[in-house]
Amino acid sequence: MSAFDEVTADDSALDALGRGEAAPEGDRLLGMLATWRADLAEGEGAPAIRPAVPVTEDVPDVAEVLPLAPRRHRRRRMLVAAAAAAVLAAGISGVAAAGSARPGDTLWPVTKLVYSDRAASVQAEIATERALRRAETAAAEGRTAEAAEHLATADEQLGRVTSSDAAKRLRERADRLRENDQRVVVPPAPGTTPKPPAGGTAPARPTPSGPVDNPGDNPGDPGNQGGGDKGKDKGRDKVPATRTASVTTTPVLPGNGNGNGHGRNRDQDTAPLVERASPAATVLTTPAQHAVTKPRGQRPASPRRATPPLTIRTLGHAPTSTHTSF
Amino acid sequence: MFGEDALTELASRAAAGDSQATADLLTQLRPMIVRYCRARLGRVGGGFVTADDVAQEVCLAVLAALPRYRDMGRPFAAFVFGIAGHKVTDAHRAATRALQVAPVESVPERPDTDVGPEGRALAADLSRQLTALLDRLSPAHREIILLRVAVGLTAEETGVALGMKPGAVRVAQHRALARLRAFAEEEVTA
Numbered sequence: 383m384s385a386f387d388e389v390t391a392d393d394s395a396l397d398a399l400g401r402g403e404a405a406p407e408g409d410r411l412l413g414m415l416a417t418w419r420a421d422l423a424e425g426e427g428a429p430a431i432r433p434a435v436p437v438t439e440d441v442p443d444v445a446e447v448l449p450l451a452p453r454r455h456r457r458r459r460m461l462v463a464a465a466a467a468a469v470l471a472a473g474i475s476g477v478a479a480a481g482s483a484r485p486g487d488t489l490w491p492v493t494k495l496v497y498s499d500r501a502a503s504v505q506a507e508i509a510t511e512r513a514l515r516r517a518e519t520a521a522a523e524g525r526t527a528e529a530a531e532h533l534a535t536a537d538e539q540l541g542r543v544t545s546s547d548a549a550k551r552l553r554e555r556a557d558r559l560r561e562n563d564q565r566v567v568v569p570p571a572p573g574t575t576p577k578p579p580a581g582g583t584a585p586a587r588p589t590p591s592g593p594v595d596n597p598g599d600n601p602g603d604p605g606n607q608g609g610g611d612k613g614k615d616k617g618r619d620k621v622p623a624t625r626t627a628s629v630t631t632t633p634v635l636p637g638n639g640n641g642n643g644h645g646r647n648r649d650q651d652t653a654p655l656v657e658r659a660s661p662a663a664t665v666l667t668t669p670a671q672h673a674v675t676k677p678r679g680q681r682p683a684s685p686r687r688a689t690p691p692l693t694i695r696t697l698g699h700a701p702t703s704t705h706t707s708f
Numbered sequence: 709m710f711g712e713d714a715l716t717e718l719a720s721r722a723a724a725g726d727s728q729a730t731a732d733l734l735t736q737l738r739p740m741i742v743r744y745c746r747a748r749l750g751r752v753g754g755g756f757v758t759a760d761d762v763a764q765e766v767c768l769a770v771l772a773a774l775p776r777y778r779d780m781g782r783p784f785a786a787f788v789f790g791i792a793g794h795k796v797t798d799a800h801r802a803a804t805r806a807l808q809v810a811p812v813e814s815v816p817e818r819p820d821t822d823v824g825p826e827g828r829a830l831a832a833d834l835s836r837q838l839t840a841l842l843d844r845l846s847p848a849h850r851e852i853i854l855l856r857v858a859v860g861l862t863a864e865e866t867g868v869a870l871g872m873k874p875g876a877v878r879v880a881q882h883r884a885l886a887r888l889r890a891f892a893e894e895e896v897t898a
Contacts, residue, residue: 389882393863396853396881400860411889414838415857421835422743422858424756 484508499544506542510552513539518559533559719784723777730774734767740785740859741766741792747858748796750839752803762799766792785861786868793851841891849884856881 395412399405402423405416480492484504487493494501517532536556543549715736721729742756745763752758769791777787842850848870855866856877867877 389878392882392885393878396856396885397862399857400862402860411885411892414834414841414892415853418747418835418838419743419857422746422756423739 502542503544503548506539507545507548507552510536510539510543514552514555514559517556521559521562529559716784719774719777719787723774730771733774734771737770737788738763738767740861741770741788743858743860744789744792744854745796747854749799758799762795763792765799766795769795783865783868785859785865789855789859789861789869837892837895838888841888841895844891845884845887849880849887852877852881853884853888 395406395409399412399415399419402419403416405412476489477492477496480489480496483489483493485508490501493504513532513536517529517536520526520529520532533556536552540549540552540556543552715733718729718733718736722733742760742763745766746756746759749759749762766788770788773787773791777784842853845853851870852866855861855869856863861869863877863881864874866872867874870877872880
């Protein structure tokens, strides 16, 4: 076989292999080449590629679907808006509902935050109620001093109640309590009652049936013209001072203080003054001083406000709000 | 296979915008391109997936280049396998880049270099042996064998694709086969 024949033979053999034909028997290399070729063509029978012809049938579907997309979007947006509106409405109504919340309610913190004025009023209302209840209980059990103390607290708290309904209701209740238990409440009636002797003689005569003064019923009482509960409180503050003054025989006495309102602790009052004076004098000196110093600044300027509308005989338990020494 | 004229004529019609001709052209070209890429790249990672991906890229590149193709006396196969050759080279470059050393905190786990039973069975495979033999050929000879056997081009088409005269292709393929036979003898005796 010439060299040319060998070249031609190889050429035709490669052509056959290239067409994917089997290799002739006996030639190991050509057999390997044929196997290699078959290996490379692995999986060739599978659908190779999609036809490159443009697809026309699917187009209507696409045209149908396209307008749907924005509509779905719009619906979702509306859902979101509705949800937001619902949340907003819930929040607003919650805050609005918080306006009438009371301590212990779920919305009470909201009330304190948003309606702080109303919250303070509600708290004062509750405090007033509590004080009134205690006063009633104390009065019913005969602890008159305690009852008077609670009543004073109630008056003080009542001044902070802004709700007119509640204030009216509570004031009526307090008034009723004063009327019911005349021994607790002694009318000051400063204009009508005689002044106590300012000297060393203590007002030893108990007047259990002293005129009961309901501040609202006494138009002539100058202390009422200020109209404030605080005015009442202030006036009452002075009472122990007055009383102390008479006990301790301090000459410095406010001019219109009165000592005739001893309706209550009759037993105490009837006790020898000397005995009582010794412990009480030390204790009550502070209020006395208080009463002395106070008029210096205030009394001459506004004598009207100084008149105590009520006189409460509470020697040991004078309204304690200003008595830090207790 | 099909005639050189048929493929070139199909390509001319496809370049003119005949979609049916484009479909037929791709249907005929793709197996050739796939075999070419598989022959060049082998089983990367145990399968032809990488080679087939490259083949897909070659098909896309051919489609993209189709409007630029004008029948200028050159067979279309030469045009296609010029593109395919470049794409395979690109794939090799990309693989090289991906293999570049990147600093890591810990030494990564290495695959077991022992071939194992399946690997030994595969190594015993004839086509594996042939791939090893082909690797020992010169690049020019390897490309000729590849185009002639794997793709199935004629000596004339191979010559056009590689810029050689058909006679030179025939002589070169003869020498390549002779060398392969010699390598195969070495393998057997070794």
